[in-house]
Amino acid sequence: xxxxxxxxxxxxxxxxxxxxxxxxxxxxxxxxxxxxxxxxxxxxxxxxxxxxxxxxxxxxxxxxxxxxxxxxxxxxxxxxxxxxxxxxxxxxxxxxxxxxxxxxxxxxxxxxxxxxxxxxxxxxxxxxxxxxxxxxxxxxxxxxxxxxxxxxxxxxxxxxxxxxxxxxxxxxxxxxxxxxxxxxxxxxxxxxxxxxxxxxxxxxxxxxxxxxxxxxxxxxxxxxxxxxxxxxxxxxxxxxxxxxxxxxxxxxxxxxxxxxxxxxxxxxxxxxxxxxxxxxxxxxxxxxxxxxxxxxxxxxxxxxxxxxxxxxxxxxxxxxxxxxxxxxxxxxxxxxxxxxxxxxxxxxxxxxxxxxxxxxxxxxxxxxxxxxxxxxxxxxxxxxxxxxxxxxxxxxxxxxxxxxxxxxxxxxxxxxxxxxxxxxxxxxxxxxxxxxxxxxxxxxxxxxxxxxxxxxxxxxxxxxxxxxxxxxxxxxxxxxxxxxxxxxxxxxxxxxxxxxxxxxxxxxxxxxxxxxxxxxxxxxxxxxxxxxxxxxxxxxxxxxxxxxxxxxxxxxxxxxxxxxxxxxxxxxxxxxxxxxxxxxxxxxxxxxxxxxxxxxxxxxxxxxxxxxxxxxxxxxxxxxxxxxxxxxx
Numbered sequence: 001x002x003x004x005x006x007x008x009x010x011x012x013x014x015x016x017x018x019x020x021x022x023x024x025x026x027x028x029x030x031x032x033x034x035x036x037x038x039x040x041x042x043x044x045x046x047x048x049x050x051x052x053x054x055x056x057x058x059x060x061x062x063x064x065x066x067x068x069x070x071x072x073x074x075x076x077x078x079x080x081x082x083x084x085x086x087x088x089x090x091x092x093x094x095x096x097x098x099x100x101x102x103x104x105x106x107x108x109x110x111x112x113x114x115x116x117x118x119x120x121x122x123x124x125x126x127x128x129x130x131x132x133x134x135x136x137x138x139x140x141x142x143x144x145x146x147x148x149x150x151x152x153x154x155x156x157x158x159x160x161x162x163x164x165x166x167x168x169x170x171x172x173x174x175x176x177x178x179x180x181x182x183x184x185x186x187x188x189x190x191x192x193x194x195x196x197x198x199x200x201x202x203x204x205x206x207x208x209x210x211x212x213x214x215x216x217x218x219x220x221x222x223x224x225x226x227x228x229x230x231x232x233x234x235x236x237x238x239x240x241x242x243x244x245x246x247x248x249x250x251x252x253x254x255x256x257x258x259x260x261x262x263x264x265x266x267x268x269x270x271x272x273x274x275x276x277x278x279x280x281x282x283x284x285x286x287x288x289x290x291x292x293x294x295x296x297x298x299x300x301x302x303x304x305x306x307x308x309x310x311x312x313x314x315x316x317x318x319x320x321x322x323x324x325x326x327x328x329x330x331x332x333x334x335x336x337x338x339x340x341x342x343x344x345x346x347x348x349x350x351x352x353x354x355x356x357x358x359x360x361x362x363x364x365x366x367x368x369x370x371x372x373x374x375x376x377x378x379x380x381x382x383x384x385x386x387x388x389x390x391x392x393x394x395x396x397x398x399x400x401x402x403x404x405x406x407x408x409x410x411x412x413x414x415x416x417x418x419x420x421x422x423x424x425x426x427x428x429x430x431x432x433x434x435x436x437x438x439x440x441x442x443x444x445x446x447x448x449x450x451x452x453x454x455x456x457x458x459x460x461x462x463x464x465x466x467x468x469x470x471x472x473x474x475x476x477x478x479x480x481x482x483x484x485x486x487x488x489x490x491x492x493x494x495x496x497x498x499x500x501x502x503x504x505x506x507x508x509x510x511x512x513x514x515x516x517x518x519x520x521x522x523x524x525x526x527x528x529x530x531x532x533x534x535x536x537x538x539x540x541x542x543x544x545x546x547x548x549x550x551x552x553x554x555x556x557x558x559x560x561x562x563x564x565x566x567x568x569x570x571x572x573x574x575x576x577x578x579x580x581x582x583x584x585x586x587x588x589x590x591x592x593x594x595x596x597x598x599x600x601x602x603x604x605x606x607x608x609x610x611x612x613x614x615x616x617x618x619x620x621x622x623x624x625x626x627x628x629x630x631x632x633x
Contacts, residue, residue, distance in 0.1 A: 019053060020064035028052070028064050031071065035078070040085065045235075047483045048085065055084040082160060090127040092134050092180045094228070095260055098278035103138050106255055106280055110223055111142060113253040119143075122222045122249060123156040124213055125230035129167025130176070132156035132206050133198050135226060137188055140202060149201060155219050157211035164208050170198035214238060218245040222254055228279075229259035229482065243267045247283055256281040260482075263475060268439055269432075276447065323398075323419035326405075327355050327371065329412055340419065343388070343396075364388035365400060371415050374402045378412075385426070397426040444471065526625035529612070532579060534559045534572070543625060548598030559623070565596030566625065571607055578609050578621045592628065604628040 019025075029040050040048060052067075059077070061067045071077050093099045111119070121139065123132040132154055140148040158164055177185055177196045189196040211219075213230065225246060231239050246256060247270040256271060258264065258279040264271050271281040317324065323340035327333060332354055336346050344360040361367050365386045374381045383400040390396070401418040520527055526543030530536055539554035547564035554562060560572045574589045583589055588610040595605045608624040 018062055019056065024064035024068075025049070025052075028068050031068055032078075032081075035071070046480065051085045051487075052081070055081050058084075079162060083162060090130045092130045092177065094131070094134075094179070095278075096179075098257070098260070098280075099134065099138070101275060101278045101280070102255075102257065103141065106274065107138060107142055107224070110253065110255050113251075114223060117151070119152050119224075120219075120222050121152070121154045121224040122219045122226070123154065124211075124225065124227040124246075126156035126158050126163075126167060126208070127160070128163045129156060129170065129206075129208070130172070131226060131228060132167065132208070133170065133188075135224065136198075136202055136206055137184055139224075140188070141184075145202065149205060152205050154206045155222075156206060156208045157219075158208075159210065159212045161210060164210060168208050170203050170206075171195050172197075213242050213245065218249040220249055221251055222249045223251055224255050224257070225250055226257040227259075228257065229262070229486070231258065231262045240267065243270050247271065247285075250283040252283060254283055256283070262479075268436060273443075276443070322421070325355070325360070325417045326414060327417070328414040331355050331371065331415075333358070334414065343390075343419070364398070367400070367402065367417060370400070370402045371417070374404045374415060375412065378404055378406075380404070385422070395423070396421060397423045440472070525627075528554070528559065528623040528625070529620060530559050530575065530623065531620045534575060534579070536562070537620070546597055546625065546627065565598070565600075566605060566607075567593055567595065571609070571623065574607075574609050575621050575623065578611050581611070583611065597627070 026041075032040060056062065056067050058080075059067075059070065061070055071081070119139065121135050123135055126132045136148075136152070136154055139152050139154075143151065156167065158167075171192075172189075172195065174194050174196070177189065180189075185196065188199055188202070190199065213227075214234075227246060231242060234242065243264060250256060255274070258281065260279060262279060263276070264281060268284070270284055272284050274280040274282050317335070318337045320337050321339060323337065323343050325333060325336045325340050325346075333346075333351055335351065340346055340360075344358075346358070346360070350358060355361050355371065356368050365383055367383075370381045370383060381402040383402070386398045386400055388396045388398060399420045399422050401416075401420065403416045403418065405413045405416055407413055520538060520540040523540060523542060526546045527538065527540040528536055528543055529538035536554045536557050536559055539549070539551040541551070544550050544554075547562075547566065549562060549564055559575065560568050562568065570593060574591070577583060578589055588608050590606065590608045592604055592606050595603055597603050604627070606626045606628055608626070610622050610624075612620040612622060
């Protein structure tokens with residue numbers, strides 16, 4: 001893990017968050033790698049932390065160590081965590097403009113290099129398969145179904161087994177195929193109810209399999225390689241390693257298709273842009289291995305020889321341009337060559353002295369622990385990019401190799417410390433990086449100029465929307481925003497489903513409320529419903545006409561506070577008795593009272609008080625006021 005990523009972990013896992021330390025988080029990632037073979041150490045820490053924390057919150061676990069224990073006892077939790085980390089947001093013909101450019105111009109160019117023979121495509125990070133089937137549709141359109149079946153093989157890979165299982169079914173919902181043009185949907189899919197299945201005769205040419213771009217070997221001899229919105233989740237170092245693998249996979253005339261947030265400008269030695277706006281690239285240079293192999297320098301073990309041979313070997317070592325110091329098993333200096341003497345100020349008097357007493361043992365780099373490690377582990381120890389500055393001399397960079405020396409029987413004889421001068425290599429690397437920066441700047445300036453020319457006729461309404469070549473800092477920010485958009489899209493789908501269910505429930509409640517209002521309005525008696533605090537919740541139209549108090553005036557008021565002609569001081573105790581559950585179940589309190597209606601006329605009213613739902617001690621009461629006089633109010 002590089003320093004930048006380590007800082008991201010520390011920032012997101014500070015004690016204030018309550019999740020744990022950076023070391024505990026790295027331990028969790030290592031457990032995922034060992035237990036299930038998923039290596040997330042190359043993912044960008046900011047987005048990775050956010051998703052792991054989201055899953056921990058979902059299961060109610062607040063610490064990394066606790067979540068580590070949860071994974072060990074609950075095998076199903078691995079699947080839920082991977083589904084959270086590996087956001088499988090995809091669709092058919094995603095970014096339609098780029099796919100149109102592929103179909104109309106670039107794909108015919110690729111096929112022109114392959115007039116006969118097999119055609120191989122690779123959809124890396126295929127998620128639930130929409131992108132792989134989109135590639136199949138494009139090739140079938142270009143070649144025709146019969147030639148497609150004979151010549152084309154499409155390899156679709158992803159690290160998520162659940163997504164691959166869905167992709168293998170080749171079946172999608174109406175919403176998932178909505179982005180397909182209608183004519184292509186009808187031509188390449190068979191409808192079964194509300195689901196659509198990709199044509200079986202063409203489906204046989206699409207092969208799905210699990211593969212991790214970071215760890216597993218790449219597919220070779222590929223004519224078309226799509227790896228869209230996958231690299232943006234990874235660190236710059238991991239992106240560089242994967243770029244070498246993608247370079248190895250492509251044929252010289254092959255085409256690489258990336259997502260809109262991925263550019264590979266820093267990999268100009270591997271890929272050159274064909275259409276930077278739509279993220280199409282071609283391979284640069286000849287074949288190279290998918291990963292760099294570093295050769296180690298192992299000192300030779302010579303058999304006994306005469307004095308002349310011994311002198312020859314000693315002189316060859318002394319004249320070697322590579323600085324070397326040889327120690328015996330006790331850690332004492334046995335010999336050093338001229339280059340080492342010149343660099344580190346050694347002399348003949350230092351022979352036989354303990355290595356740890358010499359300045360070279362700790363300057364320019366700590367070597368004592370490396371010597372001990374080489375002896376203990378019986379293997380070569382490398383210390384790379386060691387900077388050494390001497391007075392009145394340029395800076396020098398070394399790769400230091402500490403090699404345990406053994407005889408043919410395997411017994412330890414001593415240690416060789418070799419200082420390999422990589423200053424020229426470091427200088428060339430700096431120059432190459434500077435050239436890359438200049439090239440990126442040139443790309444940015446060129447793209448900016450093109451954007452300005454294109455948007456002049458539109459009165460500069462979208463000056464920043466089409467700006468494709470920004471500096472590295474803005475590019476990194478765009479990748480992070482794209483990642484968050486993926487997550488928001490996934491959450492929006494869930495919210496839409498929830499909103500749909502909520503609308504259905506709201507419609508049912510509205511219908512029920514309308515029905516109840518109609519029932520109360522049709523009753524020819526005054527009806528009031530009160531809650532447990534004797535506040536009015538329902539006051540029907542007949543009650544309003546009888547007493548002259550509107551429903552909006554009565555709602556929310558205490559029953560005994562209403563100014564009506566009914567002696568409520570006599571009604572109140574009965575209502576309280578019913579609310580307290582002192583009336584037997586199924587029985588009502590019925591009594592008559594003299595009252596004055598809204599016209600000031602004396603009337604007799606029969607009052608019936610019953611518990612809601614007919615259960616004592618319920619949360620409300622129903623008060624029915626029926627005028628006993630012949631005339632209506």
